[in-house]
Amino acid sequence: MAKIAVRDLRKEFGVGDERVVALENVNLHVEGHVFVSVVGPSGCGKSTLLNILSGIETPSSGTVEITQDEEDAHPGYVFQSSRLLPWRTVMDNLLFVQRNPSSKEARERCQRYLDMVHLGDKGDKYPGELSGGMQQRVGIARAFCIEPDVLFMDEPFSHLDAITARSLRRQLHEMWVETKKTVLFVTHDVGEAVELSNRIMVFAQGGRLIDDITVDLPFPRDPSQDEVAVAKAHVLRKFEELDLVAT
Amino acid sequence: MATTLEEQHLRAPSAEEQRLRAQQRRETQRRWFWRIAGYVTVLGVWELVSGWVLAESLLPGPTRIVRTFPEIVNSGRFFLSFGATLTRIGIGFGLAFIGGAVVGMLAQSRWFSNFFRDAVTIGLTSPGLIWALMGLVIWGFKPQGWIFAIFLATFAIVTVNVAEGIRALPKDLLDMAKAFGTPTLRRQREIVIPHLAPYLFTALRFGFSNGWKITVLTEVFSSNKGIGFEMRVSSQLFQLDVFFTWVLSFFVFALILEKLILQKAERRFFRWREDVSVA
Numbered sequence: 316m317a318k319i320a321v322r323d324l325r326k327e328f329g330v331g332d333e334r335v336v337a338l339e340n341v342n343l344h345v346e347g348h349v350f351v352s353v354v355g356p357s358g359c360g361k362s363t364l365l366n367i368l369s370g371i372e373t374p375s376s377g378t379v380e381i382t383q384d385e386e387d388a389h390p391g392y393v394f395q396s397s398r399l400l401p402w403r404t405v406m407d408n409l410l411f412v413q414r415n416p417s418s419k420e421a422r423e424r425c426q427r428y429l430d431m432v433h434l435g436d437k438g439d440k441y442p443g444e445l446s447g448g449m450q451q452r453v454g455i456a457r458a459f460c461i462e463p464d465v466l467f468m469d470e471p472f473s474h475l476d477a478i479t480a481r482s483l484r485r486q487l488h489e490m491w492v493e494t495k496k497t498v499l500f501v502t503h504d505v506g507e508a509v510e511l512s513n514r515i516m517v518f519a520q521g522g523r524l525i526d527d528i529t530v531d532l533p534f535p536r537d538p539s540q541d542e543v544a545v546a547k548a549h550v551l552r553k554f555e556e557l558d559l560v561a562t
Numbered sequence: 563m564a565t566t567l568e569e570q571h572l573r574a575p576s577a578e579e580q581r582l583r584a585q586q587r588r589e590t591q592r593r594w595f596w597r598i599a600g601y602v603t604v605l606g607v608w609e610l611v612s613g614w615v616l617a618e619s620l621l622p623g624p625t626r627i628v629r630t631f632p633e634i635v636n637s638g639r640f641f642l643s644f645g646a647t648l649t650r651i652g653i654g655f656g657l658a659f660i661g662g663a664v665v666g667m668l669a670q671s672r673w674f675s676n677f678f679r680d681a682v683t684i685g686l687t688s689p690g691l692i693w694a695l696m697g698l699v700i701w702g703f704k705p706q707g708w709i710f711a712i713f714l715a716t717f718a719i720v721t722v723n724v725a726e727g728i729r730a731l732p733k734d735l736l737d738m739a740k741a742f743g744t745p746t747l748r749r750q751r752e753i754v755i756p757h758l759a760p761y762l763f764t765a766l767r768f769g770f771s772n773g774w775k776i777t778v779l780t781e782v783f784s785s786n787k788g789i790g791f792e793m794r795v796s797s798q799l800f801q802l803d804v805f806f807t808w809v810l811s812f813f814v815f816a817l818i819l820e821k822l823i824l825q826k827a828e829r830r831f832f833r834w835r836e837d838v839s840v841a
Contacts, residue, residue: 369741391742398738402756402834411752412742441834461742 317383317464317497319345319368324377326363326522337363338522341377345514348495352508352515354550360522361501365469368499383464391463393471397450399442405429405453406438409460428460429453431490448479455483459490465497472507484511488535505554509547510536517553526553622803627810630803639792643808644815646788647777653705654712655773662717662765666724678721685718690776698784708780715776720765727761763828767820774816 324341327334337360345351353361366372368379369392381388399408409425410416429435432452434445442450451471458466471487472480488511491498502508508515509530517526528550536543605624612623622630634640665682668674693714697707732753739749781790789808796804 366737370743371737371741392738394734394738396734398734400735400752400756402759402832403752411739411748412744443834 316347320380322378325375327375341524350498350512352512353501354508355518359518365467365501388464390465391458391461393454393458393468395470397454404439409457425460428456432456468500505550506547626803627807630807643789643792650777651773654709655716658713658717659720662720663724666721669725670728682718682721690715694779703784711780712773712776716769716773719769723761723765727758
C-alpha cells in the first residue's frame, strides 16, 4: 500500500534577511486508495509542497517519506501545463518517462493509457498539433503509464476551459477508481476538490496546514447535487472563518 | 466531449480545402515569378552594361561567363580550388564551432560569462580583415595563419548563439524529467540537445557564411590555391572573364549551400515546428 508521510516540514526561500516562509510545520499522512486535495489561496505554499514531494525542491527542514509497502515509492506527476517535449511525438513523450523505453511492454503500456484518455489514435502526432485539453490528457496518460504508486497533480485543469476541465475531471475520477492509486491533488478550486476527493486539506497563507476535512459522499459527485453543494459551502465557510478569502 | 468537436473540425469540407490549396499554389507561383524576374533583370542589366557602358574587357557579360565556365572546369582548377577553400573552412570553422560551443556552455556560469563578455563583443564586431592580415604578418603562408583568422572571425558567433540557447533552457521540462526520475543522459539527449538544435543551426548558418567570406579573404592574401587565390591571379592578369566566373561560382555555391542543404536539413530536424520559416 502506498503511503505519503510528511513530518515537521518547513521551507523558506531567499537569502540573508529577505526570507519568505513557504511552508511551516506541515504534517500529513496519506495512505491507500484515497484522493486527497490540497486547497488554499494562491501563495499558500501548495505548489511548493508538491515540488518538495516530487524532489524538484528540497525542504529546509523536516522529512518526507513516500513509500510503497515500506519501500521507496514510484511517483507520477501531472503539472499545471502539460510539459510535453514539443519535439517528440505523443508516444515518444510517454516512452520518455519509461524505465525501459525500447521494450515492447513499455510501448504497449503507453498505448493502453493513451487509449484510456481517448487519444489512442494520436500517438504519432506532435504536441503542437493537439489542443490544450488533449495535451493535458497526454500529460495525464504520461503520469499513469509509468504505473506509479502515488500520483501528484498540480492544478492540472486550471488552464482549461470549464467544459474540457469537467470532462477531464470525470475521466480522472474513472481512472482513479480503476487503477486504485493514491492521489495528491493541488487545486485552488474548492468545487473541484469536493467533486473528486475523500479528503481535503486546507492550507493558509504562510504555508500552514489548518484543516483536514473528510468528504464522505458517494461517487460520482455532481456539482448540482445538494450534498455536494453543502460540502462545498462547508469548506468555503472554513475559508471565511479563517479570513482567507480576504487575503 | 471535446474530441468530437475537434475531429469534426479536422474533417473539414474538401471544397474549402481545395480553395485553400489553389490559393497556396497561386501564392507559390507568384513568389517564383518575382524571384525569376529578379534574376532576369540583374542579368539583363549586366549584359547591357557590359559593352555599352563599360568595355567588355572590363566587365564581361553573363554570356561570356557561361562560355568561360566550362574552360575552367575542364582545366581541373575548378574542383581543386573549391576543394582547397572548403577544406580551409572545414578546419577553421570546425575548430571555431567546437570552441565556441564550449565557451557558450561555460557562459552558464556568471564568472565565465564576465570573463568572455568583451572578447565576444569584439569578436562579433571586428571585421575579419583584421585577423586575416594579422595571420599573414605572423605566419605568412603557413596554415596557422588562415586557421587563426577563420577561427577568430567565426568563434564569437557560435559562442553567442549557444550561450543564448543555454540561457533559455526549458526549466519546466527539465524539472518534469527530474520529477519522473529520468536518467541524466536521456535528459541531455531528449531535452537539452533538441532545445539547443535551432541555436546551433543559426550558429552554423551565420558562422559558415562569415567563415566563407574570411576564407576567401585569407586566400587572396596568403595562399597559392583556393577560390580567393584564383580571383587574385585572374584580376592581376587582367583576365576579368575568369575573375567574374570565379565570383559567380562563389555566389552560386553559397546559394546552393543555403537553399538546398541547410534549409533541407533544417526542415527535417524541425518537423515538429509548424512555423519553420521557409524563405
